[in-house]
Amino acid sequence: MREFSNREITWDHLILGLKKTTRDFLENVLQNIIDSIVVTDLNGRIIFFNRFSEELFRYRAEEVLGRHISILGAKRPNVLERIRQGKTFRGEIVLKTKDGRAFPARVVCVPIRDENNLPIGMVGVARDITEEKQQQKEREFLQRQLEELQRRLSQSSLYGDIVGTSEAMLKIYALMEKVAPLDCNVLIVGESGTGKELIARAIHDKSPRKDHPFVIADCALLSAGLLESELFGYEKGAFTGAYTRKRGYFEVANGGTLFLDEIGDLPLEVQGKLLRAVQERVIFRVGGVDPIKVDARIIAATNQDLEEKVKRKQFREDLYYRLSVVTIKVPPLRERKEDIPLLTTYFLNKYAARFGK
Incomplete structure (x- = not known):
């Protein structure tokens, strides 16, 4: 040494x-x-x-x-x-x-x-290098959006990757067909892994907004403060480290669909601001004073019992009714076992094509 x-x-x-x-x-x-x-x-x-x-x-x-x-x-x-x-x-x-x-x-x-x-x-x-990291995240976000566009362009299935011909799934398809052209909010309820995001994508792809962005916001991943800035954006100087203005998910999804995943985990302090955005189609960036008009259809998803959370004062009742104009309940695979052979064939064909087998 x-x-x-x-x-x-x-x-x-x-x-x-x-x-x-x-x-x-x-x-x-x-x-x-x-x-x-x-x-x-x-x-x-x-x-x-x-x-x-x-x-x-x-x-x-x-x-x-x-x-x-x-x-x-x-x-x-x-x-x-x-x-x-x-x-x-x-x-x-x-x-x-x-x-x-x-x-x-x-x-x-x-x-x-x-x-x-x-x-x-x-x-x-x-x-x-906070700004550099943020730019990297935005590049990755744009890349994911590009991949989403490519996915939609190459999609040949009527309902994308949703697979099933059981009676329960046929009822969901029928409801999707009815709700897709309507510009109303949709709440998708089901256990984890039941395909809630796939249903949200399929509704968007069949809606008049299909040529505009489909943006995903996971409400379970971030704290209240970070979630607010991600949803609504922030102005330069709004807080330490806010070196540039940043658009939030509502602005990015303008004209398209904003998918609020795990909405049941949305902090109470953010629910009021989300309610105003849903009701008035107006948002304020964090640190901003000017109202910004937004036009995004809201599709929310949860694996929780929101009605029970409303009773316990853990979820705002007015927000719940604003989000659940139409509710789609997705059954787990154990309740539609007749779809298992079809799913098995689907995945065998998918991965055989991917790996050239």
């Missing part, structure tokens, strides 16, 4: 041997560079914190100088260990601001060496 100097260093010690003009120039460059620059000793004690670091982490320099770098969320122990070994660290880590907001950052840390070429400290450069 390589040696390193264990003497304590300060920022003044590092620049002591420089001419005043050179020191002033160096500090001016480091203070005004558009990246976070943090300098520490080998124990992780912060000795320099530039202006952009103050903006990024919401700390004043005097609040962090002399404190351990872990205050910024940098808890990867291997970083300082690599620096002590004279090695550079490059990677993505999660940092945090003074108010506790975590954000992804691309980080480069290099050792500072003394006159004997031994490591005595570290210079860390960090850049917030």
Whole structure:
């Protein structure tokens, strides 16, 4: 293992041997560079914190100088260990601001060496890549939408991937045919794995909105705050990390269908805002004051008993009736066993074609 100097260093010690003009120039460059620059000793004690670091982490320099770098969320122990070994660290880590907001950052840390070429400290450069990650998610979202369009174009079955000729499924097909051309909200109820999303897609594909987006929002995956910003979008500066305006699912689905999966998990604090959007076809982005008109058909799905949740005050009654203009109840496979041979044949043919068998 390589040696390193264990003497304590300060920022003044590092620049002591420089001419005043050179020191002033160096500090001016480091203070005004558009990246976070943090300098520490080998124990992780912060000795320099530039202006952009103050903006990024919401700390004043005097609040962090002399404190351990872990205050910024940098808890990867291997970083300082690599620096002590004279090695550079490059990677993505999660940092945090003074108010506790975590954000992804691309980080480069290099050792500072003394006159004997031994490591005595570290210079860390960090850049917030929240926006980059968001753009990546949006690209993935657009890719999924493209795949959805390609799927619809290549779809040859009358009801897509819905398979079944039992009496229960024939009744569902008949109801789908009636409700598809009507611009009313639909609630699909059934256990997990019964094909609720497939039914929602089939209704959309047979509706006048079929040439517009079919957008999926999973209400069970996100917290109330995140779900609200995903559904309704947000304005630039609405909260820490909102560097650009973002359209929500309602705007993306404009003219098409918004599928609210697992609607039974929708937090109560979001239900009121969803009710207004459903009733008035108007939304407000998080942090926005201007009303935005939207035109999206709502198809919701749940595996829960919403009527029971309404009785327990866990789901708004007015929202329930707005969503369940038409209710489609999907039976589990155990209640339509006559469809098992057809499903078996369908999947055998599907995967045989996929794998060239």
